[in-house]
Amino acid sequence: xKKIIFVILIAIFFPRCFPSLRIIDSxxxxxxxxxxxxxxxxxxxxxxVPTGWFQTQDINYDGNEVWLVSxxxxxxxxxxxxxxxxxxxxKDKNEKLLSLARTSLVLHRRKNESLFKINxxxxxxxxxxxxxxxxxxxxxxNQIARIVITQIGxxxxxxxxxxxxxxxxxxxxxxxxxxxxxxxxxxxxxRKI
Numbered sequence: 001x002k003k004i005i006f007v008i009l010i011a012i013f014f015p016r017c018f019p020s021l022r023i024i025d026s027x028x029x030x031x032x033x034x035x036x037x038x039x040x041x042x043x044x045x046x047x048x049v050p051t052g053w054f055q056t057q058d059i060n061y062d063g064n065e066v067w068l069v070s071x072x073x074x075x076x077x078x079x080x081x082x083x084x085x086x087x088x089x090x091k092d093k094n095e096k097l098l099s100l101a102r103t104s105l106v107l108h109r110r111k112n113e114s115l116f117k118i119n120x121x122x123x124x125x126x127x128x129x130x131x132x133x134x135x136x137x138x139x140x141x142n143q144i145a146r147i148v149i150t151q152i153g154x155x156x157x158x159x160x161x162x163x164x165x166x167x168x169x170x171x172x173x174x175x176x177x178x179x180x181x182x183x184x185x186x187x188x189x190x191r192k193i
Contacts, residue, residue: 005044021094021098022124023126024125024126025125025126026126028177028187030178030181031179032128032182033182034050036103038068040064040079041062043102045066045188046188047066047184053068053069053070054069056068062084063080067080068183072161073163074170075176075179076162077159077160077161077180079159079160079187081157082104082157082158093151094124097131097133097149098122101122105137105147108137108145109137114188115138116138117137118137119136119144121133122135122156122163127185130181132150133148135147140165141166142158142165143163144173145162145163146160146161146176147160148161148180148181152188157184157187159180159184161180
């Protein structure tokens with residue numbers, strides 16, 4: 001436990017010790033989504049639903065998230081607001097995104113301990129107006145997950161896209177990640193009444 005806390009603190013307090021903040025152009029296409037909205041439980045943010053996907057809920061979790069599942073159950077996308085941690089003292093938006101991705105990586109590694117394998121480490125990307133940090137890892141029964149962290153207004157969001165272990169066929173990662181970036185690009189914060 002002490003090792004995990006140490007790694008998180010290193011990632012938060014010493015971001016300049018890591019590789020530069022170079023932003024890479026995304027290789028994924030922003031796709032046209034349906035006009036159907038999927039709202040978070042507290043209705044404070046929403047996204048557009050991709051064609052061939054539907055909104056659902058995790059019955060074992062009562063958090064404020066958006067859950068989307070492909071119609072053939074080959075992939076899942078979740079989106080949630082995350083705390084930006086007041087410990088991240090950088091004023092640079094991109095540095096914060098990268099620090100949050102590094103922290104997220106440590107937490108995902110801990111959750112999937114024995115089967116966790118980093119495929120792509122945290123980096124910064126740009127797709128049109130969308131700037132985000134992202135990393136990819138393998139877990140479970142040959143499953144793959146990609147995490148995208150972005151900022152909308154003053155809030156940070158984490159979008160997880162992963163392949164399901166069951167389902168009819170397998171979705172291509174290029175298609176899944178294009179859908180993921182499209183969903184993140186459609187993210188809007190709803191006005192509170």
